Amino acid sequence: MSVSAIAFQRWISQLAPGSSTADVCRQSGVKRSTLAQQLVRGKVAETTVVAVARAYGRNPVLGLADFDQYRELAASVAPPTDAEVLSQTPTARLLQELLVRVGAQPSVPAPPQPGELPLGEQPAVRQWVEAIDDGELRHRVSLAAGIAPQNYSAQLSANRLTPELAVRTAREAGVGLRNGLVVTGLVTADEAGWPPSAVQDALGRLSDAELTLLASERLAVLGRSLKRQEHDERASRRAWDHLA
Structure with a gap:
């Protein structure tokens, strides 16, 4: 909108x-x-x-x-949930925390200053929706927005949401409305009022097992993405070789 x-x-x-x-x-x-x-x-x-x-x-x-x-x-000033914060935390930051906990790395970097929340450089819209989805969220958003479920899913597959749909998604999930604007990259976490220590606090509340599982899930997703990319590159090279 x-x-x-x-x-x-x-x-x-x-x-x-x-x-x-x-x-x-x-x-x-x-x-x-x-x-x-x-x-x-x-x-x-x-x-x-x-x-x-x-x-x-x-x-x-x-x-x-x-x-x-x-x-x-x-009026929507609710802080982000840990699940929301972690959905935007770079995989490298999760791995860094793991290394610290197993003693392979001495310490974490100094806490970020206000306005420097270490979120991912690219919006992680799909990860955010998955983090706040109770199993019926996509259906509720589609009904509330009056759009076909496949259109909503198409936006998520492309890792994006319009600002209107992002806010509506947050509303249907019962989380802070501003959070939808943060994950789309429209506003910064600082502008939305996220605490500067949000990432470190959320990580600190994860058990070793929870952190390990989250990091492994991220690596699995990254591995599949890289594998598809390599497959596409090989197919492209074969096509060019055939044309040469």
């Missing part, structure tokens, strides 16, 4: 009084052609709202909450 262009222009007039469209684009880094096209279509993308909010010193989560369809974000 995008926000109404009329609502966006009204919001800009309050956020940056007297600023022209050119001023807003120059300040936020949004291309003038991009914003112009969105305004003509009557729908402004959430990524534009986030970029503009940041540029003018407004927390992007609260910036989105200024629009009707995202109003609930302002």
